[in-house]
Amino acid sequence: MELFLLTLLGLVLGSFISAITYRIPRGLGFIKGRSFCDNCKKSLSWFDNIPLFSFLWYRGNSRCCNQKISIRYPLIEIASVLGIIFLYPNFVLILLFLLTFSILIIDIEHQIIPDELSWLVLFFSLLSPISYPLFSSLFAGFFSSLLLLTLYLITRGKGMGLGDVKLSIALGMWLGVEKSMTWLMTAFIIGGIVAGVLLLLKRANLKTKIAFGPFLIIAFWIVLLI
Numbered sequence: 001m002e003l004f005l006l007t008l009l010g011l012v013l014g015s016f017i018s019a020i021t022y023r024i025p026r027g028l029g030f031i032k033g034r035s036f037c038d039n040c041k042k043s044l045s046w047f048d049n050i051p052l053f054s055f056l057w058y059r060g061n062s063r064c065c066n067q068k069i070s071i072r073y074p075l076i077e078i079a080s081v082l083g084i085i086f087l088y089p090n091f092v093l094i095l096l097f098l099l100t101f102s103i104l105i106i107d108i109e110h111q112i113i114p115d116e117l118s119w120l121v122l123f124f125s126l127l128s129p130i131s132y133p134l135f136s137s138l139f140a141g142f143f144s145s146l147l148l149l150t151l152y153l154i155t156r157g158k159g160m161g162l163g164d165v166k167l168s169i170a171l172g173m174w175l176g177v178e179k180s181m182t183w184l185m186t187a188f189i190i191g192g193i194v195a196g197v198l199l200l201l202k203r204a205n206l207k208t209k210i211a212f213g214p215f216l217i218i219a220f221w222i223v224l225l226i
């Protein structure tokens with residue numbers, strides 16, 4: 001029963017995330033307005049909007065114009081279900097997961113990190129009972145972002161975006177000083193491995209831009225949980 005309810009919750013929140021990560025970078029407003037087909041812009045009925053089931057029912061095609069629906073929707077919904085089941089019953093971490101997962105999706109798809117989401121993570125870390133003694137936490141956020149800011153300045157914005165710098169204030173505050181060091185090192189190692197694999201597979205060259213935010217977020221969760 002518990003697993004069933006968590007799955008439902010995950011599907012609903014996952015479909016919310018897939019909607020806001022589509023809307024925020026396109027400046028479409030947070031929740032306002034009914035959802036519409038990405039392709040023909042017709043508005044969708046409730047039946048087209050049931051997480052996962054609509055996708056499976058129509059075999060991945062839209063009812064309005066019979067076009068392929070992006071795989072992002074079911075993937076985001078399934079990942080949300082798994083994340084929530086894994087982190088339950090820690091609702092603080094579940095909320096942090098939903099926030100950082102949204103940032104990760106937007107950064108992969110648009111190579112930007114919306115400020116409002118980074119500030120939400122920051123605000124949330126100030127309220128969280130998990131966060132470290134405030135001074136140590138602030139210092140970790142300051143130090144992590146200073147390190148990334150230095151890289152940003154040295155590479156003239158090519159190796160790092162200002163969005164990464166701002167996000168690192170919030171994530172550093174969550175981890176505290178010691179773990180922050182491990183976290184940033186892990187992010188660079190994962191980023192290096194992924195970039196190396198992409199180069200080897202010729203899916204990228206030395207000029208390809210790869211968002212760094214997703215590596216920061218994945219490394220953050222590895223260090224926080226392990």
Ligand SMILES: [Zn+2]
Nearest residue numbers: 037040064065
């Ligand atoms: Zn359509």
